[in-house]
Amino acid sequence: MGAQMEGINGGAGHCSLEKRGCGGCPMLSLPYDEQLRRKQARLEELLGEFGPVAPILGMEHPWHYRNKVISSFAWGPGKALVSGIYAQGTHRVVPVEQCLLHREELDQAVAAVRQAAREFRYQPFDENRRTGLIRHVLCRHSLTTGEVLAVLVTASPVLPGARAFAARVKELCPAVATLAQNVNPRPGSAVLGDREKILYGRGYIEDVLCGVKFRISPSSFYQINPVQTEVLYSAAISAAKLTGKERVLDAYCGVGTIGLSAAAHAGSVVGVELNRSAAACAVDNARANHIPNARFRCGDAAAFLDGMAARGEMLDVVFLDPPRAGSTPVFLDALCRVSPPRVVYISCNPETQRRDLDYLVRRGWKVASIQGVDMFPHTEHIETVVLLSKLNTKQHIEVELNLDELDLTAAESKATYEEIKEYVLEKHGLKVSSLYISQVKRKCGLDVGQNYNLSKKENAKVPQCPPEKEAAIMEALKHFQMI
Numbered sequence: 001m002g003a004q005m006e007g008i009n010g011g012a013g014h015c016s017l018e019k020r021g022c023g024g025c026p027m028l029s030l031p032y033d034e035q036l037r038r039k040q041a042r043l044e045e046l047l048g049e050f051g052p053v054a055p056i057l058g059m060e061h062p063w064h065y066r067n068k069v070i071s072s073f074a075w076g077p078g079k080a081l082v083s084g085i086y087a088q089g090t091h092r093v094v095p096v097e098q099c100l101l102h103r104e105e106l107d108q109a110v111a112a113v114r115q116a117a118r119e120f121r122y123q124p125f126d127e128n129r130r131t132g133l134i135r136h137v138l139c140r141h142s143l144t145t146g147e148v149l150a151v152l153v154t155a156s157p158v159l160p161g162a163r164a165f166a167a168r169v170k171e172l173c174p175a176v177a178t179l180a181q182n183v184n185p186r187p188g189s190a191v192l193g194d195r196e197k198i199l200y201g202r203g204y205i206e207d208v209l210c211g212v213k214f215r216i217s218p219s220s221f222y223q224i225n226p227v228q229t230e231v232l233y234s235a236a237i238s239a240a241k242l243t244g245k246e247r248v249l250d251a252y253c254g255v256g257t258i259g260l261s262a263a264a265h266a267g268s269v270v271g272v273e274l275n276r277s278a279a280a281c282a283v284d285n286a287r288a289n290h291i292p293n294a295r296f297r298c299g300d301a302a303a304f305l306d307g308m309a310a311r312g313e314m315l316d317v318v319f320l321d322p323p324r325a326g327s328t329p330v331f332l333d334a335l336c337r338v339s340p341p342r343v344v345y346i347s348c349n350p351e352t353q354r355r356d357l358d359y360l361v362r363r364g365w366k367v368a369s370i371q372g373v374d375m376f377p378h379t380e381h382i383e384t385v386v387l388l389s390k391l392n393t394k395q396h397i398e399v400e401l402n403l404d405e406l407d408l409t410a411a412e413s414k415a416t417y418e419e420i421k422e423y424v425l426e427k428h429g430l431k432v433s434s435l436y437i438s439q440v441k442r443k444c445g446l447d448v449g450q451n452y453n454l455s456k457k458e459n460a461k462v463p464q465c466p467p468e469k470e471a472a473i474m475e476a477l478k479h480f481q482m483i
Contacts, residue, residue: 021090021094022087023089024085024379026380027379032377036058039382042350046350046351046353047350047353047354047370047386050357050367051367051368051370053371056371056373057374058374063377064100064102064103065103065225066101066103066224067142067207068139068140068222068224069106069107069138071084071138072086073093073117073136076095082114083096091189109175112173117134120161122134130155134152134153134154135155135184136191137151140216140218142205142207144206145205145207147178148173148176151179151180151181152182152199153182153183154181154184155185157183166200178198182196182218190427196218203218207226209229209233209257210234213285221255222255222257232383235371235385239344239368239385240344242262242317243265244265246267248270248319249315250319250321251271251320251321251331252301252322253272253282254273254278254321255281256282256285260286260291262319263286263293269293270294271295272298272300272301273297274480275298279298283296309337317341317343320345321347323348326352327356336363339390341389342387343360345357345387346385347384347386348383350382353384365388366391367387369386415476415480417434420477423479424472427476428475430472436470440470440473444483
């Protein structure tokens with residue numbers, strides 16, 4: 001995402017990169033007040049049926065908010081090494097020197113790595129020819145300390161003159177507190193590989209969010225806009241009406257950002273996260289911040305809720321922050337069985353949130369408040385915080401919803417087709433179809449439902465999943481504990 005601005009008039013700007021193919025900031029030419037009006041209207045269109053939508057919370061200064069940048073290397077005119085973003089829908093690199101959405105320290109760090117790479121004559125990786133060395137530079141910034149973490153992604157583990165290169169980067173940009181090399185030899189658009197080594201520094205930087213310190217490493221999940229993240233989490237904690245006594249569940253907890261932020265206002269917090277690495281980070285973050293009333297489990301949140309229901313255990317508040325694909329009927333059904341008085345549903349996709357809210361309302365929940373937060377100014381993305389409360393069971397009629405209406409099968413209870421697609425794209429850089437997923441699921445003995453049966457036409461030619469994509473899908477099924 002990048003924007004080199006020719007001018008800002010009344011909050012709007014004109015991007016010199018837009019003409020060259022950058023599609024990262026589709027609302028950049030609109031005054032910021034107009035952007036907020038359009039996003040508010042969109043929220044009212046999607047969620048207004050459930051109740052009044054509070055005015056969206058925008059940024060006071062909607063520029064230079066991104067604390068992460070990925071810059072890809074390529075040859076420029078005259079065989080000069082350049083780096084920047086991919087033109088929309090292509091792998092053609094558009095050089096970027098500055099961006100009004102990035103923290104300025106990030107652009108300075110990228111420039112330092114690029115200049116040092118030029119001096120050491122490192123060649124950009126060519127995906128087609130499988131030649132060259134350097135692929136990307138990823139930089140992350142701490143708003144608290146001003147430090148930058150820089151990661152040079154290479155196709156080979158051998159980095160000639162690595163020590164001298166690292167010293168040169170530090171000389172060019174002292175804000176780079178730590179520099180790492182990540183090795184990614186795989187084809188595709190995934191940025192990071194599995195191997196990593198520290199060239200200098202601790203290998204991480206630290207930032208503070210809602211009074212809680214978090215470590216940021218190359219692969220850590222951390223919100224892109226820390227200023228608005230505090231606004232988002234404050235809205236969520238306020239909606240929960242915590243008094244210091246509540247038993248709280250942080251579902252889909254990631255590295256514990258929401259749960260740890262809420263711990264000071266609650267009696268106890270338990271977080272559940274399926275990703276083992278993220279769950280381990282949550283435990284480390286709780287320990288580093290000396291937060292004794294927060295604990296974290298690696299596992300499936302729906303199964304965790306089912307276990308609580310079976311034991312007759314109670315919760316007062318559930319924070320729910322699922323991925324863009326939204327939650328699942330399996331989790332929502334388990335939530336209904338535990339039936340906490342309040343649920344705070346945080347979403348980065350109001351469209352899937354609308355689907356889930358409809359499910360919960362049919363099961364006897366009431367939407368008490370809806371709050372939008374503009375986490376990504378100049379883009380079309382919107383975050384929302386929705387508070388739900390449980391109606392008195394004597395005052396409502398249960399409505400049974402057929403799970404087929406949500407296009408899910410029992411075999412998809414741990415992950416939807418969309419979640420599998422997103423995981424494979426992010427982890428392996430591969431786009432896979434529902435057909436390919438269903439073929440791999442069949443091989444594993446999993447039910448695929450009627451929606452993904454083979455064509456009924458005689459002699460129909462059905463494309464078969466390539467081995468590389470089959471391996472990636474198999475890995476995703478293992479990740480989601482479906483096999």
